[in-house]
Amino acid sequence: MIELPEVSDQDVRWACKVLGLPESAFSGADGADPRLGVLRENATLDVEACPGSGKTTLLVAKLAILARNWNSSERGICVLSHTNAARREIERKLGATSEGQQLLSYPHYVGTIHGFVNEYLALPWLRSKGITIEAVDDDICLNWRWKRLPVVTRRALEQRRQSIHQLRYQNSDFDLGDIPWGKGGVLGKASQTYQKMQGVCRDSYGAGLFCHDEMFVWASDLLDRHPEVARHLRQRFPMLMIDEVQDNSESQSRLLQRIFMSGDHAVARQRFGDQNQAIYAYEGQDGAATDSFPIEGIKRTIPNSYRFGNSIAALANPLGVSPHGLVGQGGVGRDGEPGLVGRHAIFLIDDNSAGRVIDEYVAFLRQEFGAAELSSGDFTAVGAVHRADKDDKLPRSIRHYWPEYDPEISGAEPRPNTLLQYLAAGRRLAELSGETNDLVEKLAEGVLRLARRMSPEIAIGTRKRNHRYVMELLEGNADALETYSHLVRTIAVSRLFPERDRWEANYRQRFEAVARVLSAADAIPAAANEFLDWLEISDVGAEKAKRNNVLRDAKQDPAIKVRVGSIHSVKGETHTATLVLETFYHKHHLKELKPWLLGQAKGGNGRSDRMKQRLRLHYVAMTRAARLLCLAMRADAFDDAEIGLLRGNGWRVARVTQDGVNWIE
Secondary structure, three states: OOOOOOOOHHHHHHHHHHOOOOOOOOOOOOOOOHHHHHHHOOOOEEEEEOOOOOHHHHHHHHHHHHHHHOOOOOOOEEEEEOOOHHHHHHHHHHOOOHHHHHHOOOOOEEEEHHHHHHHHHHHHHHHHOOOOOOEEOHHHHHHHHHHHOOHHHHHHHHHOOOOHHHOOOOOOOOOOOOOEEOOOEEOOOOOHHHHHHHHHHHHHHHOOEEOOOHHHHHHHHHHHHOOHHHHHHHHHOOEEEEOOHHHOEHHHHHHHHHHHOOOOOOOEEEEEEOHHHOOHHHHOOOEOOOOOOOOHHHEEEEOEEOOOEHHHHHHHHHHOOOOOOOEEEOOOOOOOOOOOOOOOEEEEEOOOOHHHHHHHHHHHHHHHOOHHHHHHOOEEEEEOOOOOOOOOOOOOOHHHOOOOOOHHHOOOOOOOOOHHHHHHHHHHHHHHHOOHHHHHHHHHHHHHHHHHHHOOOOOOOOOOOHHHHHHHHHOOOHHHHHHHHHHHHHHHHOOOOOOHHHHHHHHHHHHHHHHHHHHOOOOOOHHHHHHHOOOOOOEOOOOOOEOOOEEEEOOOOOOEEEEEEEOHHHOOOOEEEEEEEOOEEOEEHHHHOHHHHOOOOOOOOOOOHHHHHHHHHHHHHHOOEEEEEEEEEEHHHOOHHHHHHHHHOOOEEEEEEOOEEEEOO
């Protein structure tokens, strides 16, 4: 074991200074802030931090202090999360310091869970078995497997509504698990169909093609055969920190516990998260059952939020599956304006007025905010369902409110379906971050995907640095490299986006030429041509509509921008004001949450899994706003008495009609 450095008052003051924070940021005015205890603690603990609590900043401060006092050149801190948010925060806030540079280099590791498992376990183990890694990429791997299934097997799967995604194995024996078959049955493992499916998975293993989560299979296989690997990793990393732990899947949680915690000589582990914000299980991912978060005996709770004031805290707190007792310590405006107590609003709509609600939200923003906040504020409208293929049970999705909304470019990490959507998504990311590199990376990712569409069997994946990867693949072909570089300079650096005629006459052919070299394709299949088809990424006819899903209202000065997207796409963000839109999945979400909005229910204990996920989603949505929170709900959700209860709980209520808004007094 290693003796971890103690944290002194001087260390805390230093961290506040280097991060540009007030001296009392982690201690509070009275020295009783729970963040201070988390900074000082070196033992294993779970930190349950409410929305807007500055969790990542607290983690970075702790890492900076540890790095400042770290006394080993061969043993380090392992910091894991689902994204590189912590790494980017270290680069941004500590990049100029020696402590920041130390954290981002040997012997420490700061990165994603998948990155860690690949680098230290799965890839070395596969290479030791003689496997050459061609690609770790779901699209490449699953398409490769699907194309190698006999036609009769593919038809059998399609007839029973089974898809390409069933071609994933769960252990090193290539067991595919139970595949639903018939009415309530499962496909027999001795059947020819099952055997063919197993066969293509085994063949892709030999070809060096893997899905991302299959890396956990091979990491577990290594630990099964060489359990001493866990001991070596504990020796290398005597301290483990995990951010956003509530989003860990069962396979991730089980593997990390096995590496670092099971048996003797567990490392010091500190996990940061919020079980009330575990929203990714809603997309079909199972949450962790092994080593669940938080463990009550070692839990530290941070219930005070710097994001919003107590008026929003009181409205959102009941929706927490395990309510924190939120304390709002924020909500102050740009020029010191107080929180908008009593101004949070519910807009009641019907089938005919849903399309007006975002416009009325904009009008409400103009009424409530001054020019400074309107110019610089971050205003959003979000919903749980942003993609729907039916037109009943309205409002079913975000597009019922705004038909121009494009779900393919909504996510924080969008997955577009055309090359021009990649460019639009990259532009949106670059606008949000201010970094040209975000657009360069999306352009490169789109080129790689085009190449895969030209030749699905070729092993071209994606990398952490897609642009560098494309440059490496094009090395040796000077013409293609120059064409690609020209596209990057023109579109990403100079921000010159092509109009339709220029796209058809010039840009389309240039992208096609680059992708031909990458894919070695002779002919251009229909899928690649569709991927290259023109799609408007600027104006789409209506003045307010943009293909980066930002609605602009410029009828008055200052102009207002409203970002429209899914709840998943804004997780972790802070907004000046948020409009949460009613959507439908099995039932209308917000209508189902009516008892919580009326003050008749609190928390999610004893509720169904679906209701818990509904609570978590809308808890996340309702805790994004710093200043003003609004909801859009069906008018038939409430009777007059219930509207009275809403108003008593701190909501203003308005009916949206074709002619405007009628506030209920």
